[in-house]
Amino acid sequence: MQSISFKSTEGPTAIPSWQVGDLTLHRVDEIPLPPATGNWLLPDATPQVVARHDWLRPDFADHEGVLRLASHSFAFSAGGLRVVVDTGIGNGKTRANPAWHDLRTDYLQRLTAAGFPPDAVDLVILTHLHTDHVGWNTHRAADGTWAPTFPNARYLTSHAEREFWAGYAMDEARAQMFRDSVQPVEEAGLLDLVHLPDEGLEVAPGLRLLPTPGHTPGHLAVRLDSRGASALITGDCVHHPVQLPEPGITSCADIDPAQAGTTRRALLAALVGTGTLVLGTHFPPPTAGQVSGDADGGYRLVPVHPNPPAAGAD
Numbered sequence: 001m002q003s004i005s006f007k008s009t010e011g012p013t014a015i016p017s018w019q020v021g022d023l024t025l026h027r028v029d030e031i032p033l034p035p036a037t038g039n040w041l042l043p044d045a046t047p048q049v050v051a052r053h054d055w056l057r058p059d060f061a062d063h064e065g066v067l068r069l070a071s072h073s074f075a076f077s078a079g080g081l082r083v084v085v086d087t088g089i090g091n092g093k094t095r096a097n098p099a100w101h102d103l104r105t106d107y108l109q110r111l112t113a114a115g116f117p118p119d120a121v122d123l124v125i126l127t128h129l130h131t132d133h134v135g136w137n138t139h140r141a142a143d144g145t146w147a148p149t150f151p152n153a154r155y156l157t158s159h160a161e162r163e164f165w166a167g168y169a170m171d172e173a174r175a176q177m178f179r180d181s182v183q184p185v186e187e188a189g190l191l192d193l194v195h196l197p198d199e200g201l202e203v204a205p206g207l208r209l210l211p212t213p214g215h216t217p218g219h220l221a222v223r224l225d226s227r228g229a230s231a232l233i234t235g236d237c238v239h240h241p242v243q244l245p246e247p248g249i250t251s252c253a254d255i256d257p258a259q260a261g262t263t264r265r266a267l268l269a270a271l272v273g274t275g276t277l278v279l280g281t282h283f284p285p286p287t288a289g290q291v292s293g294d295a296d297g298g299y300r301l302v303p304v305h306p307n308p309p310a311a312g313a314d
Helices: 036-041 047-051 107-113 131-137 159-166 172-181 183-187 257-271
Strands: 017-020 023-032 070-078 081-085 123-125 138-140 146-148 154-158 191-194 201-204 207-211 220-226 229-233 277-279 288-293 299-303
Touching: 017 229, 017 277, 023 107, 023 220, 023 277, 070 107, 070 220, 123 201, 131 138, 131 172, 146 172, 146 183, 154 159, 154 207, 159 191, 172 183
Parallel strands: 081 123, 123 154, 154 191, 229 277
Antiparallel strands: 017 023, 023 070, 070 081, 138 146, 201 207, 207 220, 220 229, 277 288, 288 299
16 A cells, blocks of 8 residues: 655644553644634533633633634554544545635644654544544545555444444535545455443553443543553543533534433543543643542543653654
C-alpha cells in the first residue's frame, strides 16, 4: 500500500500529553469547533444553564456562556501497540456541515510529531461511526481514490455499531461519509468488529473497551490502566463538561437520548472520586480532568492540565 507523505507548513508541533502510570497519552489536535457548534449539538446547554456552574468558565465556556468544543484524537502506546482513538473529520472530504467541509489541517503532521506516523500505527479504535470520528480513516491517494491512512493497522469498532448502520436508512451526507471513510477500510480487510460484554473487553494489556450505548447503539469508551493509575476516553458518551452537573442534557445527534442519559449517569457515578483521568473527545483545552462530587449533589470536572508541551515523541 502507498505510504503517505506531506509537507510541514509550520515549525515543530507542540503535542499536549498526560502521564498515566507508565503510559503517555497524547492529544492530537485537528481543529477547534466553531462557537455555534455547542448551541446546535447540545441545545439545552443554554447560557443560563452554563451560568449555574461557574467552574465551566473560562476553559469550557466563554464568559457569555457559549460552549467551547474541539476535534482531536488521542494516541498512546499500550501492550506493545501504537494506538489512535478516533480519527476526527479528515481532510478534503465533502461534508454537509460547512465547518467540516474540505478541511486542510496539519493533523498528520501533529500525529507524526507525537511519534505516531501513519505507517507505524498498529490499532485504530473507533468509538463510533459518526462523521467527526472516522474522517482520517482514509486519505486521498494519488489515483484519486480513498485509501486507508493507517495501512498497517487494524481498525476496530463494536459489532453492534456496524450492524446498526448497515440497517439504517442513511441520507446522502451520511452515505457519502461511509463511502469515503468506512467502506475503503472494510474493502481493504482492515476493519475488525468486536462484541462487547457488559464488563467490557480487554484488547491489549491495560487497554479495555467499555460499552457506552445511547449516542449510538454500539458506542464504546476506552479505558487505560497502568501501575494503579487509570484513564478513560469518553468518545461522545460525554460531549462536554456541562454534562457532568447536567447529565440529562442530551445531544441532537443521540440515537437514543434516554439511553445516552442513563449511560452517562452510570459512568459518572463509577468515576467520581476514583482519580481516573477523564479525557473528552470533544473537550476543549485543558481537555482532561477528574470527576468530583459537587456541593449540589452533582458532578464537576476538576481540570488536569497536560505536561508542558514538547515537540517530538516519547
